[in-house]
Amino acid sequence: AQKITQTQPGMFVQEKEAVTLDCTYDTSDQSYGLFWYKQPSSGEMIFLIYQGSYDEQNATEGRYSLNFQKARKSANLVISASQLGDSAMYFCAMREGQGGSYIPTFGRGTSLIVHP
């Protein structure tokens, strides 16, 4: 079974609009971490934001925020005021201890295209 599910293979957004990229996860651990990465066409993976399972507040980093709903096991990435440079693949990842030995698991990614 998929540990990380990203159901949107592709998303389109108008420049300056906000966009939400979905991520659901599956774990029986109490302690785990959730991450989002951006991968532009150049291929490098850029760390964006982290949310711990015990964090009560949603993580924010500049224009990025993570909508963490623990009961639903979802960790959606919200990008506010989209820019053309936000066009990239976005990957959700999880680190868990039990059964995972804290080896990160990645989703299949969502391709985001920002239109001018």
Added chain:
Amino acid sequence: EADIYQTPRYLVIGTGKKITLECSQTMGHDKMYWYQQDPGMELHLIHYSYGVNSTEKGDLSSESTVSRIRTEHFPLTLESARPSHTSQYLCASSAGGRAADTQYFGPGTRLTVL
């Protein structure tokens, strides 16, 4: 900013050649990883290391091998390259193995085997 380096960035070679992809990090991270990724697709973990003299195989069956003789260096070797090895290879490191430890990635090596 992460300091993790991969060389070469691009490599085109013929079938049967032995190749080594280099990965180095200057952050003193104990844990290092190698991923294989086809364009626009998910990452597949092929090898990881907890520290010096520690190497483990990942989820994806791979014909490659790795070594970890020094903390900062984690090279990946293909003894006999095949066209099926054509892919992007990403190296990553993290300070430890806890849930909160962020992985930092190198720029990747794009390998084409003819």
